[in-house]
Amino acid sequence: xxxxxKRTIFIYFLAISFIALGSGMSDVVLANYFKDAxxxxxxxxxxIEFPRELPGVIAIVAISLLGRFxxxxxxxxxxxISAIGILILAVLHPSFYTMTAILFIFSxxxxxxxxxxxxxxxxxxxxxxxxxxxxxxxxxxxxxFFSLISAAAIFIGxxxxxxxxxxxxxxxxxxxxxxxxxxxFLFLILSNRVPSSRVKPTKFIFRKEYKYYYILAIMNGVQxxxxxxxxxxxxxxxxxxxxxxxxxxxxxxxxxxxFFLPFLGKCLDRFGIRTMLYADALSFILVYAVFAFITxxxxxxxxxxxxxxxxxxxxxxxxxxxxxxxxxIRSVYLNxxxxxxxxxxxxxxxxxxxDHVVAICCSYICGIIWTNYGPxxxxxxxxxxxxxxxxxxxxAPLDKR
Numbered sequence: 001x002x003x004x005x006k007r008t009i010f011i012y013f014l015a016i017s018f019i020a021l022g023s024g025m026s027d028v029v030l031a032n033y034f035k036d037a038x039x040x041x042x043x044x045x046x047x048i049e050f051p052r053e054l055p056g057v058i059a060i061v062a063i064s065l066l067g068r069f070x071x072x073x074x075x076x077x078x079x080x081i082s083a084i085g086i087l088i089l090a091v092l093h094p095s096f097y098t099m100t101a102i103l104f105i106f107s108x109x110x111x112x113x114x115x116x117x118x119x120x121x122x123x124x125x126x127x128x129x130x131x132x133x134x135x136x137x138x139x140x141x142x143x144x145f146f147s148l149i150s151a152a153a154i155f156i157g158x159x160x161x162x163x164x165x166x167x168x169x170x171x172x173x174x175x176x177x178x179x180x181x182x183x184x185f186l187f188l189i190l191s192n193r194v195p196s197s198r199v200k201p202t203k204f205i206f207r208k209e210y211k212y213y214y215i216l217a218i219m220n221g222v223q224x225x226x227x228x229x230x231x232x233x234x235x236x237x238x239x240x241x242x243x244x245x246x247x248x249x250x251x252x253x254x255x256x257x258x259f260f261l262p263f264l265g266k267c268l269d270r271f272g273i274r275t276m277l278y279a280d281a282l283s284f285i286l287v288y289a290v291f292a293f294i295t296x297x298x299x300x301x302x303x304x305x306x307x308x309x310x311x312x313x314x315x316x317x318x319x320x321x322x323x324x325x326x327x328x329i330r331s332v333y334l335n336x337x338x339x340x341x342x343x344x345x346x347x348x349x350x351x352x353x354x355d356h357v358v359a360i361c362c363s364y365i366c367g368i369i370w371t372n373y374g375p376x377x378x379x380x381x382x383x384x385x386x387x388x389x390x391x392x393x394x395x396a397p398l399d400k401r
Contacts, residue, residue: 008193012124015186016139017146019079019113022179024150025172026086027110028250030103031232032243036165038096042237046367049229049360051100055108056356060349062112071123071345072194075116076187082109083180090173109180111356115348118331124194138265140328144257151251158244165243210347212396213334216277217351219388220327221358223284226382227324230366231291231317234375238298239305239313249314253321260322268329273336273398276329281389283323288383291316296376336398 034040034048055062066074085106088094094102121139154172157163163172206214235241235249268276294303294313303309331348338344366378 004193008124008190011186011190011193012120013139013142015075015183015190016117016143018179018183018186020143020146021150022079022082022086022176022183023110024147024154024250025176025179026106028147028151029154029172029243029246031229031236032246033165033170035236036243037093038099040096042233042370043367044096045229045233046363048100048103049225049363051104052107053356053359053363055104055111056114056359057353059108059111059115059356060346060353062108063115063345063349066112070191071116071120072187072191075113075120076184076191078109078112078116079180079184079187080109081112082106083177083184085109086173086180087177090170090177093168111352115345115352118328119345119348138262140261140265140325141258144254144261144325148251148254148258151247151254154247155244155251158242158247163243206350207339207343207347209337209339210334212392213330213337213347214351214354215388215392216330216333217355218358219385219392220330221355222362222382222385224324224355225359225362225366226288226378227320229363230370230375230378231320233370234291234295234298234313235317238295238375239310249317250321252314253318256318256322257325261325264326264329268332273329273333274393274396276326277333277393277396278390280323280326280329281386281393283319283326284386284389285383287316287320287323288379288386291320292376292379292383295379296374299374299376333396333398 030052031045034045038044040048063074066077069077085102085104085108088102089099089106092098092102117139153175154163157172163170232246235246264276267279291313294309294316297303298305298309298313330351331344334347334351335341335344338347366381369375369377369381
């Protein structure tokens with residue numbers, strides 16, 4: 001392997017590592033921040049998802065406007081925006097509604113980077129087309145390893161009292177901001193070493209050939225809200241656990257992911273995209289069916305919030321987080337069917353917008369369902385929607401048409 005290429009890959013992996021550390025110190029524990037700092041209700045938690053997810057809808061516009069800088073510098077800008085947002089939250093302690101506005105800024109940085117992460121991995125490491133799944137899986141594995149480290153730091157910090165969401169300065173958010181700034185700097189270095197592709201400042205790319213990718217993106221909007229909003233809310237609201245417990249569970253999921261994600265990438269190369277689309281769909285159906293059963297029995301009082309039911313909830317939560325990491329299969333599928341490789345990023349961005357429109361709607365609907373009917377119906381709904389993924393896995397073409 002060329003020495004210059006190896007150094008470039010090292011810098012890229014380093015940038016991924018600092019993003020993982022920053023996210024683990026901030027985005028991953030936001031639900032606990034909302035609960036501890038603002039004591040939000042389930043309906044307020046649903047409301048917060050609007051400013052948090054809206055950037056995902058308009059991210060494609062931001063990426064198009066930043067396209068003249070190239071994808072790597074756009075990634076650097078995204079990290080700078082994330083750093084600004086989270087550092088403001090760290091020191092200001094704003095009112096609830098001001099907090100949601102600042103959260104929008106932080107989330108904008110996060111969502112500008114989201115469609116870039118897989119497209120950057122595929123372009124920087126894409127010289128080896130036969131092992132693209134393995135290479136993207138390796139990137140995710142590195143991200144997972146450093147997410148594990150940040151989860152361990154969160155656990156120790158909150159357990160010892162060094163981190164506290166009610167302090168004058170939220171220390172873990174300060175660390176997060178610093179990590180995002182380091183990632184920004186590394187992307188700027190990387191931009192001088194790699195020819196940075198330009199993101200076409202086009203309108204939304206909508207091709208009928210990509211319709212199954214769009215369907216998968218829409219389904220991901222439903223599943224994502226359950227994974228990142230309502231699964232943790234079961235831990236926080238029903239079981240009454242704090243950030244130390246949440247971080248410990250996330251740490252366990254990341255620990256499994258260190259081995260699971262590279263293995264998943266190898267499986268993708270060995271068994272093919274269709275088989276892995278089936279696996280992705282079945283994993284969500286299974287996890288949500290089990291989550292519905294456990295949550296129902298906790299909700300009606302058949303199960304105690306301690307003992308076996310608590311451990312079972314923790315186990316399903318971990319498996320849920322691991323299943324959500326299979327999303328890169330969609331990106332590889334799109335890369336495989338794309339008529340023009342330069343359309344991949346724009347199409348991922350459009351898919352992300354569809355994903356977030358659904359996510360915002362789903363958040364409100366699920367908040368109402370949880371409050372008025374019970375949390376278990378949310379997971380029954382998610383399991384039902386995941387059947388659509390199975391249908392797509394069966395009928396989607398796997399090559400260019």
